[in-house]
Amino acid sequence: MLNRRQFIGAAGAAAIARPAIAQGTAARTLKFIPETNLAILDPVVTTAAVSTTHGYCVFDNLFAVDDQLRPQPQMAAGATTADDGKTYEIKLRDGLKFHDGEPVRARDCVASLKRWSTRDSFGQALGTVVDEWQAVDDKTIRVRLKRPFPQFLRALGKPHSSAAFIMPERIANSDPMTPVKEMVGSGPFRFVANEFVPGSRIVYEKFEGYVPRQEPANWTAGGKRVNFDRLEWHVITDAATAASALQRGEVDWWERPLPDLMSTLTSDKNVTTSTLDPYGLILGMRFNHLEAPFNNPALRRAILAAVTQDDYMQTVMAGDTDSYRVCRAMFPCGLPGVNELGAGIMKQPPDLKAARAAIEASGYKGEKIVMLHAADHPLIAPLGDITADLLKRLGLNVDVQTMDWGTVVQRRTSKEPVERGGWSIFHTNWPGSSVTNPAENLYIRGAGASGWFGWHDSPEMESLTAQWLASTDEGRAQKLLDDIQRSALNTVPVVPLGQIIPKTAYRSNLQGILTASSPLFWNVRRA
Template sequence: MKRRSLLMASAAASLPLPAVAQNAGARTLRFVPQANLTLLDPVFTTAAVTITHGYCVFDTLYGVDNQLRPRPQMAEGATTSEDGRTWLIRLRDGLRFHDGEPVRAQDCVPSLARWSRRDTFGQTLGAAVDAWEAADDRTIRIRLKRPFPRLLDAIAKPHSSPAFMMPERLARTDPATQVTEMVGSGPFRFLRDEYVSGSRATYARFDGYVPRTEAPEWTAGAKRANFDRLEWVIMPDPSTASAALQAGEIDWWEQALPDLLPVLSRSRNIRVQVQDPLGFIAMARFNHLHPPFNNLRLRQAVLSAVTQDDFMQAITAGDARAYRQCLAMFPCGMPGVKELGAEALRPPRDLGRARAAIREAGYAGEKVVIINPSDYPSIAPLGRITADLLQRLGMTVDLQETDWGTLLQRRLSREPVERGGWSLYHTNWPSASIANPAVNTTIRGQGAEGWTGWFENAEIERLTEAWLSASDDAEAQRLFDEVHRAALDAVPILPLGQYFVSTAYRSNLSGILPGSAAFFWNVRRA
């Protein structure tokens, strides 16, 4: 075996570190998440609130630093064979699950296998894997059919959905079935007896967690839990959450409503900061299985009518500093991303021409069912704006308002609208989670095995495979651009702009890290 990317931790990483002493009144961190926690399995769903929950309970073999580079987390490091077809990943010493059992390679192997059947990048990696194996209790062996140089990037991806490690008995759950028993090896234990969907979720510090010694960055480094308890308080009404934060009844509000930021910023007891400096991408997702949006020409006509400013101003209270037009199918500002959609997306828009294009596409008055989460302030306005736009374009629209948890369940339905299905819904993705062709779930053409909406495009899949195998940077950029152009032509989504969410917390907290989710390690109270 030859060492190639040794990303090793120091030997001291296995030494336990003392918990930070805190007085009894400061041992609970009270947090208001962006939405209600309804689905608990962070491999089963891409929902952001579930991913945040996942980082409390579970851990990953590799994380990423502030530059999104893979760094060892549960792993000591990795080696790969001379021909690039065998990888060995060695686990750190002292890792334990919340039930007291040691973390073994025999747990990680089925965890990786299950994740590789659910996740977009995981499916691409899984197609190249000949076997996931446990060489011994602490060594994971991955045998490949062909070299896969970006293997560590795949298992280190920070969002939607990360490769979380679970006990073997849970990891062997069918990928199409949710895991509901929450036993991980992360810094917090999930207190199932205290969980009430729509009201609260509670976690306790896992005293058996052994942090790394490196400084924490994004999802890598030391994950030191400085609170005995973490309580999520579900508050769908933004005014209630804002008042509770100002009164000191909660400590941290994950996504503060833009309209309320001026009031919060004036309080000396509250700090406001951008949650993720890379931003979020807002989008509308089509259902590609059924009319009317299984019609490519119709999707192209609707894209020609979109004005991103309309959507962005609605969710940022018109603050031009909080968003940008992003005329692309990838997040602007990320490596390799060019605004290749400028011609298709740049205003002003000609609605008369779009109406004519819709008629020419053969639209026959089919009902467009938009499912929209009324309890999700950064998404709810998007559905209402799209409903108005489609009505002005002459389409028959049925806007169905629901809560976010119900939407997450309903979007799994592949039935036509007459049998409870849907035509379109809106969501957002952290830029880091869709930054390149392999991870961009929203434009991947995996059909029935892909993201809800089930967009199928063999050419995008072929180009993505070629990008993963590119021999040099120039070739990789050429293929990246080809993937991008193919996505702009096929219109799997409507890109609605890039925006920057503010998080708000009490000024006696420190150590809140930027990232694509809320991270509760490193946070302490003064």
């Protein structure tokens, strides 16, 4: 089995300066170690998980989802439909205000939804059928559709990867292609801008003006009751340092401990480990479809057939076979309706001789493949090393460019050729709960230049997705779901590398940590 430590390349705790974390944890302060650095503050323009987690602190949503991924009113008091499902009217609940003291008005929501619907894949699908977004009065939003959209509330409540967060109108009216810098929301925490130290510390304070719903907290829905005055994120890239800080009580919660440190943490009676998201994470290799050589679907298919998912998952999860599953599908395995249609293509073990022949037949001419390698991300760093080794064994010309995850998140936006700072491959993971249906699964959507990084262009995929969205017949929807998978397995927008179920770790005196696709800091309390 491949050695995980070799891929991470950690020099050990002694070689890295210890972050300045005060000894002891104040009773009213919650200290958290995020999975990686927060490079982009705007949670709408990026799908980076850490930005989504930040977004849930600062912003709120009109609708959210419960643990069955069913949409529930959040900022909304409720919604009604008319005109055979072509008109939705949403009423805002009482007591909503932004961190600058201004009340939340319908026009803020309209501006936010317009901006979100130009960036998010589910939002884009909705946007194509919206005839008018309208603020009827300060408390009423009306959305007129060209035709019924059965997934309307699910779109507004999607839990991850560019969720429909609500911002003040003056901020939401900005260019949707440019990240906003001013962090003013109506969520349960206020961003403390003057204490933000990029790459080191992010600070939030409880927003005293937040009025939670009365229902119990459930996933991203329900009452967001904050039990701490202050929330501090401490970015600690060295795993041994993070583990030591958690065990000594210098921090309260570590989002993603390395799997090979779990035995140390679980043996400490002062530390509790648990599964944060039962849907797990999907590992993936993403191609740049705009530039050679991966603008060639035949080459992408050859790579798909050469991958051994076990190599990736064993390394990421330190050999813990109970924490991962092979999943040769374009949606999370185990969900209703998800058939493992890639099993016939991604044979285990793969035939590398046949893969080399397929690469030659594809017309590959030795073009340089620039792979963005996020060395500081514990669950992504190993993926790049395994892919680089595989591609070299297949005879491809690979240039591994090592950087931190924040730089990958910024660099992957470039559409330039590799000679001018572009890229060919990067690796990522995404919560299974964020890709449960064709509209949300932006990793296989085919929107081209307006789509997700990599810019997969597939009119067939967009047509099939539109048909799935309009379908109200269960049998028809299942056939379309299978057809969508077959289309993705043919064009290969992304190579699925398996499904893992990582754990989170926190001090045993914390209670109320919610199951969700992101760490959520409401409902958490100290025993």
